[in-house]
Amino acid sequence: MDGNVTIKTIAQKTNFSLTTVSRVLNGTSEKYRISRVTQQIVLDEAKKLGYIPNMAAKTLRSNKSHTVGLIVPSLSNPFFSIVASTVSKMLHAQGYVVLMSDSDNNEKEEKKMLQALQAQNLVGLIAIPLGERRNYELLNQGIIPTVFVDRFFPGFNFYSVSTDHYKSSFQLVQYLINRGHQKIACIQGDEKVISNTYRVQGYRDALRASDLKYYYLGGVSFTEEEGYLETKLLLQKKDRATAILALSDTILLGVLKALKEAKIAVPEEISVVSFDNSSYLDYLEVPVTSIAQPITQIAQLAVKLLLEQINDKSKSKREESEQVILLDSSLISRASVLDLRNR
Incomplete structure (x- = not known):
């Protein structure tokens, strides 16, 4: 549309008053009990016309x-x-x-x-x-x-x-246990981040609930590099895990890289699960089981x-x-x- 799009332009197009249009665009619709239908019509028209609010004028008013x-x-x-x-x-x-x-x-x-x-x-x-x-x-x-x-x-x-990080982690570990895994290693992110704390606690409690003795926790950051290095260390252990829980998909990428370098097949030789359910998980050579957050x-x-x-x-x-x-x-x-x- 030629020229500047203003609130008056949108009011004319939608047949709503300047006051109504202004309140919708200012985010005060709920305060003035403007219906959701009216809000949507105004917002759709503003988007269609390419309306750009004058923030300086808005701030002054x-x-x-x-x-x-x-x-x-x-x-x-x-x-x-x-x-x-x-x-x-x-x-x-x-x-x-x-x-x-x-x-x-x-x-x-x-x-x-x-x-x-x-x-x-x-x-x-x-x-x-x-x-x-x-x-x-x-x-x-x-x-x-x-x-x-x-x-x-x-x-x-x-x-x-x-x-609910705790519940999600517990569920994911229980999924592995229900499929016969008794040696589950966990590669975590930053210990100071509370979401990581809850995920680790879910991992621990799921093992305890099934009376499993094997326990391995490594990692210090939610990065691909950390997943790679920790998996390298994990693979040096004599008592090797049958499954790895990566507490983020970024960690997961490092895990998969280390396993591929070591020529360890997923899932035939070791199972892998993760958090975040990134869209690319379906397109990996072996699609990975994961927790999908909303x-x-x-x-x-x-x-x-x-x-x-x-x-x-x-x-x-x-x-x-x-x-x-x-x-x-x-x-x-x-x-x-x-x-x-x-x-």
Whole structure:
């Protein structure tokens, strides 16, 4: 469409009032009880016309920034990139500018990025934090509405949305045990990250529940390199595991590389399972059994919780038991696990 698209243009096209269109595009529809049908018509027309909100004018009128910060550990991880994409699209549709930062799994970089983002007059922040809680202490004072995704720090006044990591890990190990595996090794990520802590606990408790004595835990980061090096070490053990649990798909890639170099066949000689269920798992030489997290739903819920806080500051404080919201995962069974029960 030629010329600048304004709220007036959208009002004329949809036959809604300027006030109604403005409230939908400003993200205040719920406050003024504008129907979802009306909201969708306005948003669809705005997208069709290529409407771009004038954020400077918006800020001057409301005396409030419309900028949200988003910080992720690494966009090379498919889980984090899907979260980032979903969050950005949802917030853009509501008229917000998203400033995204990739901390490259480095706590010092994360701290610098948080400081830089706080200087941008943010109205809110969505973060997938690394393991250093001190980086978020200032935000915990309630200065900026914040929602954590996938991870959290106990005692913080933030909402957090994630998979039930403990339950998922327990289920995955039990899946292996039910197929006759008694020697299951676990390659973990960063010990300081609480999602890793819960996954490891699920691994341990599943072994204990079946009275299994074999236990192997290695790894210090959610990286392909760590999966590779830890698998190399694991293969030197005399008492070799019959299955490997990789606590992320990035770790999994390193595991598979080490096994291929050692000419160890999956699943004939060793079974492999993982977390995250990245889309490429179906296209590997041997498709890998994995825990599928509801990533899109996690990101969508995080955005809704953030917008609630932005529009109603009284909702930013809740009892700790109400703050951590856990969603169920699904176990996707593929060809990477050998059934040992008939051997």
